[in-house]
Amino acid sequence: MGENVEGGARADVEARAVALATAAATGDRRALARLLTAVENRTRLAEVALRRLYAAAGRAHLVGITGPPGAGKSTLVAALIAEARRAGRPVAVIAVDPSSPITGGALLGDRVRMQAYAGDPDVFIRSMASRGHAGGLASTTSAAAAVLDAAGFDLVFIETVGTGQSEVEVAAAADTTVVLEAPEMGDEIQAIKAGLLEVADLVVVNKGDRPGAQRTASQLRAMLSAAAPPDDGTRPGRPHPKRPDVLVTTASTGEGVVELLAALDRHRDRTRGGDGEAARLARAEAQVWAVLADRLRERLRAPGTAGAVPLGEATLRAVAAHALDPYAAADRLLDALLAGERP
Ligand SMILES: Nc1nc2c(ncn2[C@@H]2O[C@H](COP(=O)(O)OP(=O)(O)OP(=O)(O)O)[C@@H](O)[C@H]2O)c(=O)[nH]1
Ligand SMILES: [Mg+2]
Incomplete structure (x- = not known):
C-alpha cells in the first residue's frame, strides 16, 4: 500500500511536470516563474520538467556578465535589453544574487530600471539567490x-557579481562570458588574481564617461596580449587563451552598447561551429559531473530509500574510533561500488 501511495505521488509529479514544461515551452510567464522556482529549489518536479525541455533548448545565446560589485553590470544588462528589443529579439535575464553587499539595494534599482518592460511578453527577468547553493550554483x-x-x-x-570562484563558474557556464571592469576601481590586478579575466571571451571597461576609462582599456589590452610583460615577476607573461577584445561602454547612456551586442553576435557565430566544440564539451562534462555528484550523494545517503547504499555502521564506527581514516573508508566504499558489490 505504501508503494501505491508513493507510486501515485510519483505519477502526480510527472503529470504536473509535463503540464508545467508544456506551458513553459510556449513562454507562459506564470509557468516559467513556477518552473524556475522549482529549479531553484532543486525539486523532482523541476528535474522531470527539465528532462522534457532539454531537447528544445540549445538555440539561445547564453551570455554571462560578471565583474566586481558596482561595475555597472545591471545597468549594462538593461541597456543591452533595450538594444535587443529594438532589434525585435526576445530576451531573458537571470540575475544571480543581484544585491551585492557593497552596492546594497541594487535589486530595487534593477526593478526600477526594468519596469519599462513590465508589459513586454518578450522580456523576462528573474532573480536567483546564491546563498545556500554553494557548489551547485552553476548547475x-x-x-x-x-x-x-x-x-x-x-x-x-x-548577471553574477564576480567575487568568488563559484560566481565566476556561473558566468563561465555561458556560451559567451563578458567580464566587466570600471576605470576608477583599480580592480584590474585583483580581477586577474581572482581568475576573473581568465574566463573572459570579451572584456568591457564600463563607465566610459569617467576619466581613465581609455587608459584602463589600454592596460587591459596590453595584459591580455601575447606581448604582456611578466605579471608578477616570477612567471613569464602568457597570451590569454581566448584573446578577448576589450570594449569601452557607458551603460548609463547606452554608448558602445550597439557595438557590444554586435561583438556578442560575432562571438556566437564564431563559436557555433567547430571552434566552439571543445568549450561545449567542457560545459557538458561539467553538467554531467554535477548531476553525477548529486546522484552519488543522494544514493549513498538517503536512509531507507530503495537503492540507497548505507555507508556501513562498522565502517563509521571504525572511523569514529580512529581505527580507520575517512579517506580509506571512502576509497573502500567507492571500490566496492565500482566492483558492483554492496559494501
Ligand atoms: N558614470 C557612470 N555610472 C554608471 C555607469 N554604469 C553604471 N553606473 C552607475 O554605477 C552604479 C552601479 O551600477 P549597477 O548597474 O548597479 O552595478 P552592478 O555591477 O550591477 O552592481 P552589483 O550588482 O551590486 O554588483 C550605479 O549607481 C549606476 O548608475 C556608467 O556607464 N557611467
Ligand atoms: Mg547588479
Missing part, C-alpha cells in the same frame, strides 16, 4: 537558462 543557473532557452528566448543574460 542551478544552467538549468534555469535551459528553461528560458527552451521557452524561445533568443538571448539569455546571466
Whole structure:
C-alpha cells in the first residue's frame, strides 16, 4: 500500500511536470516563474520538467556578465535589453544574487530600471539567490537558462557579481562570458588574481564617461596580449587563451552598447561551429559531473530509500574510533561500488 501511495505521488509529479514544461515551452510567464522556482529549489518536479525541455533548448545565446560589485553590470544588462528589443529579439535575464553587499539595494534599482518592460511578453527577468547553493550554483543557473532557452528566448543574460570562484563558474557556464571592469576601481590586478579575466571571451571597461576609462582599456589590452610583460615577476607573461577584445561602454547612456551586442553576435557565430566544440564539451562534462555528484550523494545517503547504499555502521564506527581514516573508508566504499558489490 505504501508503494501505491508513493507510486501515485510519483505519477502526480510527472503529470504536473509535463503540464508545467508544456506551458513553459510556449513562454507562459506564470509557468516559467513556477518552473524556475522549482529549479531553484532543486525539486523532482523541476528535474522531470527539465528532462522534457532539454531537447528544445540549445538555440539561445547564453551570455554571462560578471565583474566586481558596482561595475555597472545591471545597468549594462538593461541597456543591452533595450538594444535587443529594438532589434525585435526576445530576451531573458537571470540575475544571480543581484544585491551585492557593497552596492546594497541594487535589486530595487534593477526593478526600477526594468519596469519599462513590465508589459513586454518578450522580456523576462528573474532573480536567483546564491546563498545556500554553494557548489551547485552553476548547475542551478544552467538549468534555469535551459528553461528560458527552451521557452524561445533568443538571448539569455546571466548577471553574477564576480567575487568568488563559484560566481565566476556561473558566468563561465555561458556560451559567451563578458567580464566587466570600471576605470576608477583599480580592480584590474585583483580581477586577474581572482581568475576573473581568465574566463573572459570579451572584456568591457564600463563607465566610459569617467576619466581613465581609455587608459584602463589600454592596460587591459596590453595584459591580455601575447606581448604582456611578466605579471608578477616570477612567471613569464602568457597570451590569454581566448584573446578577448576589450570594449569601452557607458551603460548609463547606452554608448558602445550597439557595438557590444554586435561583438556578442560575432562571438556566437564564431563559436557555433567547430571552434566552439571543445568549450561545449567542457560545459557538458561539467553538467554531467554535477548531476553525477548529486546522484552519488543522494544514493549513498538517503536512509531507507530503495537503492540507497548505507555507508556501513562498522565502517563509521571504525572511523569514529580512529581505527580507520575517512579517506580509506571512502576509497573502500567507492571500490566496492565500482566492483558492483554492496559494501
Ligand atoms: N558614470 C557612470 N555610472 C554608471 C555607469 N554604469 C553604471 N553606473 C552607475 O554605477 C552604479 C552601479 O551600477 P549597477 O548597474 O548597479 O552595478 P552592478 O555591477 O550591477 O552592481 P552589483 O550588482 O551590486 O554588483 C550605479 O549607481 C549606476 O548608475 C556608467 O556607464 N557611467
Ligand atoms: Mg547588479
